[in-house]
Amino acid sequence: MDEAERCHEIAYIAYGDLLVHGTVEHVIESTHLTTYVVSAPDGDGLAEVTEELTGKPGVDMVAPFGNSLHVSGRDAAALEAAIAADKKAADKKAAADKAAEKAAEKKAAKPPALKAPAAKPETTKAAPAPAAPAAPAAPAK
Numbered sequence: 001m002d003e004a005e006r007c008h009e010i011a012y013i014a015y016g017d018l019l020v021h022g023t024v025e026h027v028i029e030s031t032h033l034t035t036y037v038v039s040a041p042d043g044d045g046l047a048e049v050t051e052e053l054t055g056k057p058g059v060d061m062v063a064p065f066g067n068s069l070h071v072s073g074r075d076a077a078a079l080e081a082a083i084a085a086d087k088k089a090a091d092k093k094a095a096a097d098k099a100a101e102k103a104a105e106k107k108a109a110k111p112p113a114l115k116a117p118a119a120k121p122e123t124t125k126a127a128p129a130p131a132a133p134a135a136p137a138a139p140a141k
Contacts, residue, residue: 033060034076036083039068049086056082 004010011021058078063070073079
């Protein structure tokens, strides 16, 4: 539709049937579509959003468009509810991720607890082994 917005009039033809004809504004109004643009830096996470939104009540189409998604539906209220629910879930996940990241940073920044030196093992002097019995003395002659 981006290219069509530069035209004075447009027509949609599908399978040989003229579906709609008129100015861009007229065609958009006659479709009764509402479209949201969902974007993310570098498109991160958009595949997951596509999966989450596809098939939800009010969502007729989810189409990738560069680093964003065009999410459209004919029931504006249902579409808005689907987008809001997905955004709420995404915000909740982002908050949990941020909390986990903060906890990990805090744990990494905390110096390890100092341990008391290990007790030095006691060394005891072993008692000398009993001397072997002396060989009998040779009889005197």
